[in-house]
Amino acid sequence: MNSTGRMNHYHVCSDPDSVLGIPVHSDIQMTSILYQDGAGGLQVLKDDGQWVGIRREESTLVVNISDTFIALTNGILHSSVHQAVLNSKKDRYSKFYFYGIDNTITLTMPLELVTKEHPLKYRPFTVQEHRNYLMENEIPLHGTRSALADRSR
Numbered sequence: 001m002n003s004t005g006r007m008n009h010y011h012v013c014s015d016p017d018s019v020l021g022i023p024v025h026s027d028i029q030m031t032s033i034l035y036q037d038g039a040g041g042l043q044v045l046k047d048d049g050q051w052v053g054i055r056r057e058e059s060t061l062v063v064n065i066s067d068t069f070i071a072l073t074n075g076i077l078h079s080s081v082h083q084a085v086l087n088s089k090k091d092r093y094s095k096f097y098f099y100g101i102d103n104t105i106t107l108t109m110p111l112e113l114v115t116k117e118h119p120l121k122y123r124p125f126t127v128q129e130h131r132n133y134l135m136e137n138e139i140p141l142h143g144t145r146s147a148l149a150d151r152s153r
């Protein structure tokens, strides 16, 4: 396993329209689980290009699909593109658990998901190879999802 956690503390900001808490990105592991407080701020990009705010519901967690999961579903599912905006009235806290698999395991796409409509999209790869690729090519956070295309067959 290659999982990590992160706690984010966003300070109150007098001009929240001029700066982001965390800029647009997708997470690169398999899935991420988020707990956020009631201040709000997580936004997800919809297919139509609109940002939608994810409100906190009592006793709920947000589960995001991350980049590596795209390969495991042969490109059928997509990772969520998200950002966190700041708040002019209160500080905000969020906690993320990033679930990843062992860096050295070769990811092969399940044969059930390889069909005529969805031919095999990615060469088998390890997360370590993918991470090295992102670092060597200085891929910015917002580009990790599209960099997966470079693993295509």
Ligand SMILES: O=C(O)CCC(=O)C(=O)O
Residues within 6 Å of the ligand: 006, 008, 022, 027, 034, 036, 041, 042, 043, 082, 083, 084, 094, 096
């Ligand atoms: O705090 C949030 O709502 C988003 C944090 C996030 O996307 C991250 O830590 O990767």
Ligand SMILES: [Fe+2]
Residues within 6 Å of the ligand: 025, 026, 027, 082
């Ligand atoms: Fe994230």
